[in-house]
Amino acid sequence: MIKVLLIDDQPEVREFLSDFLSMKGHEVLQAANGKLGLDLFLSDKPDVAVVDVEMPVMNGLQFSQKALEYDKDFPILIITAFLQKYSKEDFESIGVKGVLQKPIDLNVLNSNILEVVH
Numbered sequence: 001m002i003k004v005l006l007i008d009d010q011p012e013v014r015e016f017l018s019d020f021l022s023m024k025g026h027e028v029l030q031a032a033n034g035k036l037g038l039d040l041f042l043s044d045k046p047d048v049a050v051v052d053v054e055m056p057v058m059n060g061l062q063f064s065q066k067a068l069e070y071d072k073d074f075p076i077l078i079i080t081a082f083l084q085k086y087s088k089e090d091f092e093s094i095g096v097k098g099v100l101q102k103p104i105d106l107n108v109l110n111s112n113i114l115e116v117v118h
Helices: 011-023 034-044 060-070 088-092 106-117
Strands: 003-007 027-031 048-052 076-080 098-101
Touching: 003 011, 003 034, 011 027, 011 106, 027 034, 034 048, 034 060, 048 060, 048 106, 060 076, 060 088, 076 106, 088 098, 098 106
Parallel strands: 003 027, 003 048, 048 076, 076 098
Antiparallel strands: none
């Protein structure tokens, strides 16, 4: 069972993705922003994080930078509706393993999780 840390400020997105990932057999931890996500990252040691970019308190880029300071090999997948604002290279240059455009193809998300964890 893969422990997935899901960070998104939209409760309906978190619930939708969490339900899908749980159906696929993953354990899902949820956080509404990067700060809460970082707390869960440090306390619960997830296997992978799926992180939205645009969030209050601490955005996805800030979360990714902080988490990768603690563990440079921690797999992070970014999900965003704002690919025109950021480039994949912006994230990959700090060590993010993948960037997925919203709306998300759920099967692509799951296969990306399996790929970066194994």
